[in-house]
Amino acid sequence: NAGVTQTPKFRVLKTGQSMTLLCAQDMNHEYMYWYRQDPGMGLRLIHYSVGEGTTAKGEVPDGYNVSRLKKQNFLLGLESAAPSQTSVYFCASSYSWQLQETQYFGPGTRLLVL
Amino acid sequence: DAKTTQPTSMDCAEGRAANLPCNHSTISGNEYVYWYRQIHSQGPQYIIHGLKNNETNEMASLIITEDRKSSTLILPHATLRDTAVYYCIVRVANDFNKFYFGSGTKLNVKP
Numbered sequence: 229n230a231g232v233t234q235t236p237k238f239r240v241l242k243t244g245q246s247m248t249l250l251c252a253q254d255m256n257h258e259y260m261y262w263y264r265q266d267p268g269m270g271l272r273l274i275h276y277s278v279g280e281g282t283t284a285k286g287e288v289p290d291g292y293n294v295s296r297l298k299k300q301n302f303l304l305g306l307e308s309a310a311p312s313q314t315s316v317y318f319c320a321s322s323y324s325w326q327l328q329e330t331q332y333f334g335p336g337t338r339l340l341v342l
Numbered sequence: 343d344a345k346t347t348q349p350t351s352m353d354c355a356e357g358r359a360a361n362l363p364c365n366h367s368t369i370s371g372n373e374y375v376y377w378y379r380q381i382h383s384q385g386p387q388y389i390i391h392g393l394k395n396n397e398t399n400e401m402a403s404l405i406i407t408e409d410r411k412s413s414t415l416i417l418p419h420a421t422l423r424d425t426a427v428y429y430c431i432v433r434v435a436n437d438f439n440k441f442y443f444g445s446g447t448k449l450n451v452k453p
Binding site for chain 1: 376383384385386387388391429442443444445446
């Protein structure tokens with residue numbers, strides 16, 4: 229049981245390039261999330277998904293797209309990377325949306341946009 | 343949305359109890375208080391959560407004041423491995439599954 233995994237662990241992009249971050253979970257969780265973390269700002273929710281085939285915007289969705297074609301995978305895409313998207317990206321999952329449910333986080337992806 | 347206020351950093355001696363405070367004065371009646379921590383370069387880790395009553399698990403205890411406007415996370419016997427940023431989060435009940443992490447408290451456990 230690997231929990232939540234993220235690939236890649238680290239990536240350097242040039243401005244305008246595109247890339248996809250992959251999140252995978254093996255806990256059969258319905259809910260998945262993408263966060264970004266910047267110094268002094270905690271974690272901010274980018275997009276989330278409440279089930280296969282569904283996605284929704286979070287607090288800071290601009291410049292990102294997501295897809296949830298399979299229950300276990302949640303992809304985060306950057307179509308045209310900008311230096312402002314330099315950050316650490318965390319994926320998380322949870323069994324349900326119930327208030328008492330906890331989120332399980334992946335190890336993070338460090339992205340540097342030059 | 344109920345937001346939280348935490349001290350930026352705290353120190354604690356190894357083996358002693360670490361008491362991390364959090365203010366959430368605008369919390370609503372159906373909102374839970376969650377605590378997560380993040381050890382350097384790792385993803386956040388769930389610690390504990392509660393609504394009204396005090397809670398305890400194998401990692402920590404959570405003390406919530408009677409008016410629910412503040413809470414304290416207690417690590418009973420802090421170790422060096424407990425050095426991390428601790429986030430106090432209030433769950434936004436009407437927004438679909440959103441956590442507002444804020445900037446947290448950096449706990450430094452010293453030998």
